[in-house]
Structures are given as C-alpha cells and as structure tokens.
Amino acid sequence: MVSSPVNDCGPRDVYSAACPCRDMLDLLANKWSALALGALQDGPRRFGAIRSRLEGISPKVLTHTLRRLEDHGLVNRTVYPAVPLHVEYELTDLGRDACAPLALLRTWVEDNIHRFPVAS
Amino acid sequence: MVSSPVNDCGPRDVYSAACPCRDMLDLLANKWSALALGALQDGPRRFGAIRSRLEGISPKVLTHTLRRLEDHGLVNRTVYPAVPLHVEYELTDLGRDACAPLALLRTWVEDNIHRFPVAS
DNA sequence: GGATCCTAGTTCCCGATGGGAACTACAATT
DNA sequence: AATTGTAGTTCCCATCGGGAACTAGGATCC
Numbered sequence: 001m002v003s004s005p006v007n008d009c010g011p012r013d014v015y016s017a018a019c020p021c022r023d024m025l026d027l028l029a030n031k032w033s034a035l036a037l038g039a040l041q042d043g044p045r046r047f048g049a050i051r052s053r054l055e056g057i058s059p060k061v062l063t064h065t066l067r068r069l070e071d072h073g074l075v076n077r078t079v080y081p082a083v084p085l086h087v088e089y090e091l092t093d094l095g096r097d098a099c100a101p102l103a104l105l106r107t108w109v110e111d112n113i114h115r116f117p118v119a120s
Numbered sequence: 121m122v123s124s125p126v127n128d129c130g131p132r133d134v135y136s137a138a139c140p141c142r143d144m145l146d147l148l149a150n151k152w153s154a155l156a157l158g159a160l161q162d163g164p165r166r167f168g169a170i171r172s173r174l175e176g177i178s179p180k181v182l183t184h185t186l187r188r189l190e191d192h193g194l195v196n197r198t199v200y201p202a203v204p205l206h207v208e209y210e211l212t213d214l215g216r217d218a219c220a221p222l223a224l225l226r227t228w229v230e231d232n233i234h235r236f237p238v239a240s
Numbered sequence: 241g242g243a244t245c246c247t248a249g250t251t252c253c254c255g256a257t258g259g260g261a262a263c264t265a266c267a268a269t270t
Numbered sequence: 271a272a273t274t275g276t277a278g279t280t281c282c283c284a285t286c287g288g289g290a291a292c293t294a295g296g297a298t299c300c
Contacts, residue, residue: 003259012179012230015155016174024229024236026151031142034149035135047277056137058259059278073237083267084276094235099226105221109144114142115214117193165247178288179249203296204246212287 011024016062027072032057032065034102037074037091043098072096147192150176152185154222157194157211161219164198164210194218 014021027033032054039045051062060070066089069075074095080086091099133197135141147153159165171182186209191193194215200206211219213227 010192013173014229015173017232021229021233022151022176024233025144025154025226028229029149029151029225030297031146031149034145039135048275051277053135055135056142056259058261060259060280063278064258067261071162073235079168084274085266085278086278097232098228101221101225104224105149106134106145107149108218108221109134109141111121112214112217113132113139113144115193115213116140120198122246171248177287178290179290180251181287183249186287199248205295207248 022102024072027068028098028102030065032061033069036062036065037095037099038106040089040091040095040101042073044088045082047089049088050089059084069095139207144159144192147188148222150185152181153189154226155220156182156185156189157219158226160195160209160211160215161223163209167207167209170209189215 012021013019014025016022029038035054035057036050039050045053047062047066050066051057051059054062056064066075066077070077070089073092076090076092078088080088080091132141133139134145136142148157155174156170159170165173167182167186170186171177171179174182177185186195186197190197190209193212196210196212198208198210200208
C-alpha cells in the first residue's frame with residue numbers, strides 16, 4: 001500500500017508559518033477563489049460562464065485563479081476539443097467540501113453588510 | 121430619527137461588482153485578516169502579541185491589516201499613553217460575529233489539509 | 241548625563257500580484 | 271478572404287506584500 005501524495009504535516013496549525021495550512025488558507029481566503037468555487041457549486045461550468053458570473057474579473061486573473069484551484073486539487077479542468085473550443089471546470093470532492101465554509105462566509109457578508117460603516 | 125452610517129445597498133450580492141459586499145469579502149477573504157481576527161477572539165491583544173501569534177507577518181503588513189479592520193468597524197484600537205507605549209486591539213460586536221465563519225474556514229483547512237495534494 | 245531598552249510603529253526598496261486593454265489560435269461559417 | 275466564437279495569452283502599469291532598517295519618547299542603567 002503506497003502512500004498517496006498528500007500532506008502529512010505534523011502541527012496542522014494555520015498560525016504556524018511553516019505549516020502547509022498557511023498556503024491553503026492563502027488560497028481559499030481570497031476573494032476570487034471564494035467566488036469561483038461558489039460559481040461551480042451547482043455543477044460544471046464553462047470558462048465564459050464563470051467569467052460572466054464573477055462580474056468584473058479579467059480573463060487573466062480568472063485563468064490564474066482556476067489554475068491555482070486545479071493545481072491544489074479543488075477543481076478539475078476538462079477540454080472538449082470541439083470547435084469552438086469548449087473547456088469545463090468542475091469541483092472535485094475536496095472542492096465541494098471546501099465550498100461549505102466559503103458559502104457561509106459569502107452569505108455572512110451579504111446578511112451583515114448593512115452593519116458595516118460606509119467607506120469614507 | 122437619523123439614519124446610522126451604514127450601507128443601505130439594494131442588491132446584497134457578492135457576485136455583483138458594484139455591491140459593497142464585494143469590498144467586504146475582499147477584506148475578510150484575506151489570509152492576514154482571517155488570522156488577525158482569530159487572534160483577537162479571546163479578548164484584547166497588544167500589537168506585539170498579535171505580531172508573535174501571526175508568525176511571519178512584518179510590522180508594516182500587520183499595521184496595514186489592523187488599520188483596514190479598524191476602518192471597517194471590525195476592530196477597536198485603544199492607545200494607553202504609558203511608557204513604554206501600550207496599544208490594544210479588540211473586536212467590535214461586528215468583528216466578533218465575523219469571527220464565526222472565519223473560524224470555520226480556518227478549522228476546515230486544518231482538518232482537511234491531509235487531503236490536499238502536495239505542492240509540486 | 242549619556243547610553244540603552246522598550247513598544248509600536250514608519251520608511252525604503254524591491255519583487256509578486258492584480259487589473260485593463262489588446263492580441264492570439266483554431267476551424268467552421270458567410 | 272473576412273467574420274465569428276471560445277478560451278485563453280501578452281503587455282504594461284499600479285498596488286500589495288515582504289524584509290530590513292530606522293524612528294519616537296520616556297524610563298532605566300551606569
């Protein structure tokens with residue numbers, strides 16, 4: 001039984017600079033990551049669909065965001081070599097699980113935005 | 121009855137670029153903000169205490185992070201003009217409430233870090 | 241009375257990241 | 271030959287993040 005390529009860190013503490021948790025928090029605690037994962041919650045979506053859902057994102061930043069999520073095993077990228085080109089992104093099991101705390105954060109912001117002082 | 125200085129946005133949608141929710145998500149969905157608010161969960165802390173808890177943060181970035189949180193009503197900053205200088209940061213009610221979803225995110229990362237593929 | 245210590249920052253510099261606008265590749269369609 | 275549509279890439283610039291060093295102001299040490 002070979003070991004899978006997973007992190008076997010000892011401490012598991014986001015407050016420890018050396019722990020890989022820090023990098024994962026950096027990935028997930030990010031505006032575009034939180035929105036992109038949410039956009040994939042209801043099933044696979046194409047690049048263009050995600051782009052219009054994440055109002056205001058530039059294609060460059062979206063590509064970068066999706067690649068990071070893919071590299072960390074949260075999202076799968078599938079290319080259908082049709083014409084015009086068709087690329088689909090979907091959550092992995094890990095990505096689906098990560099959606100729960102991020103969805104809570106998004107809805108907390110929406111539910112409590114009226115409590116924030118106006119920006120000066 | 122005058123209106124309090126709060127956001128009275130209509131849509132309340134983090135996916136809308138114009139909604140102030142977007143700015144709040146940008147503030148909270150941030151590595152240092154998430155860690156700093158967590159560091160204040162158990163009561164007021166001094167600058168130096170927060171700095172050592174957030175292992176690896178530079179004083180410049182910590183100052184900037186705390187100022188942003190203060191400007192948005194999540195944290196109060198109190199200066200005790202003793203010698204040596206003594207400055208305390210503590211959560212506001214809003215900041216305390218924001219801690220809940222952020223704490224879930226931090227613990228989700230710690231609990232699931234073993235499932236992430238190792239960084240290549 | 242000058243040097244040192246303490247906290248809570250600020251300043252400088254530089255590399256990484258984020259954002260807008262324009263450009264690319266590919267092949268089917270007009 | 272020109273246009274269309276998708277999924278990007280490239281260029282350039284502004285902002286952000288990070289390390290190292292420096293600052294302020296009074297108390298304490300020698």
